Amino acid sequence: MDRDLEGLLARTREAVAAAGERVRADFASPQGVRRKGRIDLVTATDMAVEAELKERLAAIVPDAVFLAEETAAATGLSGLTWIIDPVDGTTNFAHGFPFACTSVALYDGPEPLLGCVGAPLLDRFFWAGRGLGAWCNGQRLAVSQVAAPVDALVATGFPYAIRENLDEILADLRVMLAETQGIRRPGSAALDLCFVAAGHFDAFYEIGLHAWDVAAGLLLITEAGGTVTGYRPDGPYILGARRILATNGRLHQAMLQLLGE
CATH class of the missing domain: 3.40.190.80 (D-Maltodextrin-Binding Protein; domain 2)
Structure with missing residues (x-):
């Protein structure tokens, strides 16, 4: 993929951060909460954030397709694909528990190129790019050293x-x-x-x-x-x-x- 990965990551971070403002604004009073399964919820925020992200991300990589939770028609990966979970932790969000986030990744076939996870209710923003490390709020991340x-x-x-x-x-x-x-x-x-x-x-x-x-x-x-x-x-x-x-x-x-x- 002959693209500026750092540039793509920066623009994706902006898109996810903007979506996070909608999550933050709606948190005090979630609207349009309904069931899509026995205990599986969806809210108006899920739908609005997904639509906003698809519009913003399409402008960043126009030739990529979308695999998004609320509108996915298929689950296979072929070529450039934006993978979106507009509100991961919807049940938490609907109940006022702030452990919820927006997750966006760009894949080239089965290979991840970049990923962003914005958790505005926790004031955390995570991102990674292939070969660029993993980061949160400007600090580089590293896994623990626990061995047992x-x-x-x-x-x-x-x-x-x-x-x-x-x-x-x-x-x-x-x-x-x-x-x-x-x-x-x-x-x-x-x-x-x-x-x-x-x-x-x-x-x-x-x-x-x-x-x-x-x-x-x-x-x-x-x-x-x-x-x-x-x-x-x-x-x-x-x-x-x-x-x-x-x-x-x-x-x-x-x-x-x-x-x-």
Whole structure:
């Protein structure tokens, strides 16, 4: 891809930051909250932010297509693709819990080029570019150095199809609660991945995520020195795969073993 990646990243950051102003403005009184599944919510903010981002991002890379949570017609990646989650953590947002963010990534086929995760309600803005490192609020990020599960703070999440996956979720949770320092479930996979990149979490695992949940966070973790794979079975993580494990790298094999590899 013969483009100025730093320039693209700067313009993408501006677009995501502008979208974050809408998230911040709507937070006190979310509008148009409705269900798109049994426990899966969408708000007017999701729709408005997605539409705004598509307009702004189309001006940055006119030849890219879109894979966006609220309007995705397909999930495959071919050529340049903007991957958008307008409000990751919509349930948090709708309930007034500020662990929510906007996630945008640009991929060239299966390869990530850049990613931005804006969390205006937490005053955090994360970004990464391929070969340019991972950053938050101007500070370069690096994963933790924790090497043993007993010292690890681990994040996870639960899919909306929780009834269908309850046995697997509880089996993994039982192991993790017994073998790690602690488990956290804040409710935004995009931010969980950012927090692994920043060294606040040492590992993250989850089932049933979509490409838009993780696209930006994957690049942040690898640029910060971490490792991302699948588990059960282990192997390279492909966007949209059923299971994802992201760690600081030093913990990875131990986490794979705990998760049944």
